[in-house]
Amino acid sequence: MINLLQLFIQKYKKKLLLPVVVIGIILFISIQSFLKSATPQADSIPTIPLKENLTVEETIEYVEDPIVFVEVKGAVMKPGVYELSEGDRVLKAIEMAGGYIESSNSKHINHAERVKDEMVIYIPKEGEEVEESPLATNGSSQSSLVNINNADATVLTTLPGIGVAKAEAIIAHREQSGAFKDKQDLTKVTGIGQKTFEKLEPLITVK
CATH class of the missing domain: 3.10.20 (Ubiquitin-like (UB roll))
Known part of the structure; x- marks a missing residue:
């Protein structure tokens, strides 16, 4: 039996060569395809775009x-x-x-x-x-009005342009001539002119 098979192959080996090669190639391709389909593939993971981190600087104003x-x-x-x-x-x-x-x-x-x-x-x-x-x-x-008829020297010196000397002059004048009847009478005091009086007028009273 074996001898007959060998004789058959030797006789038709040239004719059988091409079909064998073709069948071998087909089998090889089939096996490769089978192996690829059998190999598990990891699911593709979609790429999630990263959001830009917006840094908001809070400005604290003092x-x-x-x-x-x-x-x-x-x-x-x-x-x-x-x-x-x-x-x-x-x-x-x-x-x-x-x-x-x-x-x-x-x-x-x-x-x-x-x-x-x-x-x-x-x-x-x-x-x-x-x-x-x-x-x-x-x-x-x-308003805070200084009464020039009864204010002492300390209070009078709080007025603009009135120093110790002028404060004493105001007191001396009212002691000698009596109480001021009108604010304008302050100009009768030595050393107090019209310009000084204009600064003092809204700050004083004789009542």
């Missing part, structure tokens, strides 16, 4: 309170002009001026009032007559 200048006059330890922040209270201005002297009269002072630029805080003494509120602001209807 706004300082506006500066105001307030003048504290009268019965305080250290009369003068003081620098405060807008919104501060009258109490702070008085504390900066050293507080009250013993003879001060603070019952009409609103310590909780907020200060304003160019504000004048006048603290009267006991027994001193002061018209309206002792607090005044520039151009405000509230």
Whole structure:
């Protein structure tokens, strides 16, 4: 049997060569295709685009309170002009001026009032007559008027242009000539001219 097979192959080997090669190629391709289909493939993972991280910088503005200048006059330890922040209270201005002297009269002072630029805080003494509120602001209807008929030298020197000498001259004039009947009479005092009087007129009274 084997001999017959060998004789058959030898006789027809040239004719069988081509079909065998073709069949071999077909089998090889089939096996490769089978192996590829059998190999598990990882699912493609879609690419998720990264969102840009937007960094928002928060800008914190530190706004300082506006500066105001307030003048504290009268019965305080250290009369003068003081620098405060807008919104501060009258109490702070008085504390900066050293507080009250013993003879001060603070019952009409609103310590909780907020200060304003160019504000004048006048603290009267006991027994001193002061018209309206002792607090005044520039151009405000509230005013602190100094009564030149009964104010002492300390109070008079809080007026603009009035030093110790002129304050004593005012007191001497009213002691010699009597009380001032009109504010204009202040020009009769030695050393007080019309220009000085014009500065003093809105700040004084004779009542």
